[in-house]
Amino acid sequence: MAKNKGPRRPKAETPKGFRDYFGAEVTARKAMLDRIAAVYHRYGFDALETSAVETVEALGKFLPDVDRPNEGVFAWEEDSDWLALRYDLTAPLARVAAQYRNDLPTPYRRYAMGPVWRNEKPGPGRFRQFYQCDADTVGAASVAADAEICAMLSDALEEVGIPRGDYVIRVNNRKVLNGVMEVAGLSGDDKEAERGIVLRAIDKLDRLGVEGVRALLGEGRKDASGDFTKGAGLVEAQAEVVMGFMDALRESGAETCARLRELVGESQIGAEGVAELEEIADLLAAQGYGPDRIIIDPSVVRGLGYYTGPVFEAELTFEILDEKGRPRQFGSVAGGGRYDDLVKRFTGQAVPATGVSIGVDRLLAALAAKGRLEDAAQGPVVVTVMDRNRMADYMGMVNDLRAAGIRAEMYLGNPKNFGNQLKYADKRQSPVAIIQGEDEAARGVVQVKDLILGAKLAQEASLEEWKSQPAQVEVSRADLVATVREIMGRHG
């Protein structure tokens, strides 16, 4: 029998796949989202915040690539209803657009930012709660709405600190692919299975490469483990048309569109798609968004299966080092497109819509890699406690600093061990510590300790430097605020 160790204590742990965000992790994300929100707002989009919880019925279809109902979401039963945490910000938008359709303006333009939840197997760097940041125009059929989203995405990236030249927004169009399918003889109702295989194959271009996709368009593909995936069974000529679509990128947008026009031949939907791409390119060019920012690029295949018209993806083009130290392009940070069937499942009426979603964590990681995160890590000035009976004096110093807009606090732990107070200031990354013992109080002075300089001197200074740059100065109590401000200004 196990020895009784008293009542079992609960484990202090975040649930698997969830994490906590501390200090600068929170404020840096918030600063980035604030900047994006300002761009969205300037473009005329209104904020919307739906609740985290939706009925499973309203959420409707779940994540792509998930077969079991409820899989992929956190859901629970209440009375006879099922409720669930939202898995993205688009499904709640569809519900809102349907629920308030008589009250909302048409088009309805909203932005939303907040956490979403996915009930997936957690893995390294994969979390089950993460932020999204979306903007959508619901009820606008014009591709001017798509062009605007691309321009806005470009502005947002530059606004948060991704310089021009370090990103590119690629635009493709599902209708062109549909046209290509027609040309390849895959348009009839009886060809739905083949079309499905083709869509899934090109959606895997990133992962499988050109040859893998080519194999899936033909007989099929055997993967490294020996598993065989049946292909679409296209003959050479058919497959070449599809492959040509993904390889149609040319020097200029005009040349790319010309090549696409060749590929879609007589297909009406294909021609429509090419015309849309041309119109988007023209609108953007007229506003000064040239190919240095936004390009027509048929090699963008992500999301082609999901969207119904134009598709866009923002990619960061600078290199970072991967976990093995090899340089690689940073890659995608945002994507979106046109989806016209979103509201229909509620109302029966098709409502054209287009939008974009920014991957908040990836964009934050990109800013961190570029050294563009605002440094919000600086801790408060710490007023140490030398004499328990003079708390009011110390709080008075803190007060004066705060009144001058300087972040400050009195040490509130047990003041007995003075070393702990300085350790605390270090841990908080405090720029300055204030010390006033009995002797200083009697003389009306305080010691102001420059902790940033102190740390630097401790690491690298010679004896001469140490002497010539004292990291601690004694000043009159009346000069406290001015001295602290001067030191903080010196460190920027």
Next chain:
Amino acid sequence: MAKNKGPRRPKAETPKGFRDYFGAEVTARKAMLDRIAAVYHRYGFDALETSAVETVEALGKFLPDVDRPNEGVFAWEEDSDWLALRYDLTAPLARVAAQYRNDLPTPYRRYAMGPVWRNEKPGPGRFRQFYQCDADTVGAASVAADAEICAMLSDALEEVGIPRGDYVIRVNNRKVLNGVMEVAGLSGDDKEAERGIVLRAIDKLDRLGVEGVRALLGEGRKDASGDFTKGAGLVEAQAEVVMGFMDALRESGAETCARLRELVGESQIGAEGVAELEEIADLLAAQGYGPDRIIIDPSVVRGLGYYTGPVFEAELTFEILDEKGRPRQFGSVAGGGRYDDLVKRFTGQAVPATGVSIGVDRLLAALAAKGRLEDAAQGPVVVTVMDRNRMADYMGMVNDLRAAGIRAEMYLGNPKNFGNQLKYADKRQSPVAIIQGEDEAARGVVQVKDLILGAKLAQEASLEEWKSQPAQVEVSRADLVATVREIMGRHG
């Protein structure tokens, strides 16, 4: 047999007890939280954002007044674990303080703001998801930490727009009540049941009034429906001591403390509590937080059962009209206190902690009642579409406006019906609409329509005013931005 009406459509509805927030509802709350966060930050508190989901084990005890485990929270089973949405921001803080105890600075000072969820019966104005906004100092036994929280709460209220004189922060102390219990002969282990009844009774002072509480201290109380609640069975002298505690508020803090000192008599814990209140009052007075902002008030009983030392409550003292048009005080918008057992359930070690929670929705309602909400409702300037073939020109106008920092958009709906475009601008609360038809384009001019003036004239203008203040002006395309800016400036 019912007629087959095709596939059943899902209902577009928020789940019961949840709601959506639109436009200014989102941005006004955000602006308020940003201001509060700035105060918390200046005081030296760091941001913390935990995930919405916790293990039921870590959440531990649930809401007060709820008996069944899991009642009051949204919970679901995963593998053999139970997960739940957090019901407040304090339970996750306790988990974090225990989980990262070796890495966090001591004291650990954090603020947190975000939604919490309660699985309660929804009612009018009662929602199952709402915001909280907390700040806590964990690991500080000194009442200077409590005094600081009170000062910070005062600053935060003024910062968001509650003027001095319109609020008061009341401070009480659980230890004084414990002392009073001792004096009333209720201190032994065998008196736990009576103490529980007394605590619950005084916690109901708001609801039951003095006489109701008095009855519960004695034999018991019969409510309006005839139900009888058994009382603590105190004799007259005992009950008087307890009632005296709730009625000890005097003209000045010093007098109140003197009266409390009488009431706690020889009780050591009681004397300690009174000394704490005195120290808090002294510290606050030394920093200039006088009784116009923060007072010692033993009539604050809310939370006395929950907290272990000082307890604070912020009340708004101005009057609003209730749903029946009768004036009443706005009431409580924030509360907090000292709770020393929070981390103990995880680690076995008591960790002193104190903090405050602001009721975000109530404070927002108060600001709205005072007309202090930032008016974020203004819509974008709408550039109308008179000619589908000149989208690029219209987008160019929008671009110029946005580049000048003016919120603007092109009408993206179907442009066929011009009336719909102006209706859209109205619905968006747009200040200005821009119109350029073929004729204007040929002449290089635009029509700029002042929609705010237009609405005013339509409501109240005489014919002369109508003529003398044209709500629409024609200006050169080059003057578009300057004209719009001038009109918007005129309306503030």
